[in-house]
Amino acid sequence: MRDLPPDDIALAGEYVLGTLPLSERQAVTRRIASDADFAREVARWEAHLDPLAEEVMPVSPPRRVWAEIEARALGVPERAPSGLWRWLAGASAISAAFLGAILWLGEPLMPAQGRMWVSDMVSEDGAVRLAALYNEKTGEMRVSMGGAAPAPERDFELWLIAGDAAPVSLGVMPRRGQAAMPIPADLRQVIANATLAITEEPRGGAPAGVATGPLVAKAELRRI
Amino acid sequence: MTAQSTDLGALLARTALRDRAAFSALYSAHGAKLFGICLRLLQDRAEAEDALQDVFVKVWMNADRYVPEVASPAAWLNTVARNLCIDRLRARKTGGVEAEVLEALPSLEPTPEAEAIRASDGRRIEDCMGKLEGVRAEAVRRAYVEGESYLELAERFEVPLNTMRSWLRRSLISLRECLGDA
Structure with missing residues (x-):
């Protein structure tokens, strides 16, 4: 990270205040997309100035507004989520380098992006595919289910296996689609190079916190 | 939280x-x-x-x-x-005129005001706004809450457009020093 010159700090502040004329505002918008330090400064201003909005009283919008939002946002087919996620959902054997490329091309520039770890779990018959992406900075793991769902009375459960320690449950997987799982602070230390595994458990997960079902798939977390 | x-x-x-x-x-x-x-x-x-x-x-x-x-x-x-x-x-409100006048950016030298603010330990925006001169804090607030442009602010405070921008940019630098990096 470099220190921004005062002119840039002021420019970021002007952008957040909203005083810039349109052409300059658009130029700043482009810069935010390409200059991470500047984007971070804009984010700081946004956070610092937000309390000024406290004086603005809420006003109930008329009902028709929500109806319109529903029609526009929910009525249309879903936007494919960012390319990465759609891709992860179908991922089976991806080269780390390729996945890395997709990550950087497909994801918006995020000032808080930390180191990322990925695990692609595929069952032996290839029917169940699960991808997990862990962001070291946020401590959040995002998982994406692809392929076959578990039997109706069963759930897939995700486990973290670090070294010789007993597997620790990270939670029950969604039956399909994506989920975000925050990783508890005490596990973040061991997550690098750990192995993720999924087992098939009774609905709601292993009753005693110990895996009971068959192992479906496992894979190491790899840094990308 | x-x-x-x-x-x-x-x-x-x-x-x-x-x-x-x-x-x-x-x-x-x-x-x-x-x-x-x-x-x-x-x-x-x-x-x-x-x-x-x-x-x-x-x-x-x-x-x-x-x-x-x-x-x-x-x-x-x-x-x-x-x-x-x-x-x-x-x-x-496309101010073609505004954009042209504002093109020449006044550069920013540290001001005594900024120094004074840095010395304080106020961290919240209210504290820091309180340390700005009254009209300058009001200009920041009007821009943020009411969405006033430089042109509108210049008219309201009866100063030339570029003076208004210099003011505001200096106020922002002072604020930023007061707010810190958090």
């Missing part, structure tokens, strides 16, 4: 996962605040309704871009709304 911001955070996270019920609850919880912000900035009910729709469509599309440690969920939502309304405002 307040209970309310935790709730909004959870709703936002579920919205990112395409949970329609969570999206609807997010609208119920924070839609009125965002409508208030849009009304205040745009000063036009029909346009504010329109903007609020755009805001929530955008939130639905981009909820996965919310990064918890950068902003509170409420601040992120407020920012989406403000950005959208200010884009509309500036597109509406």
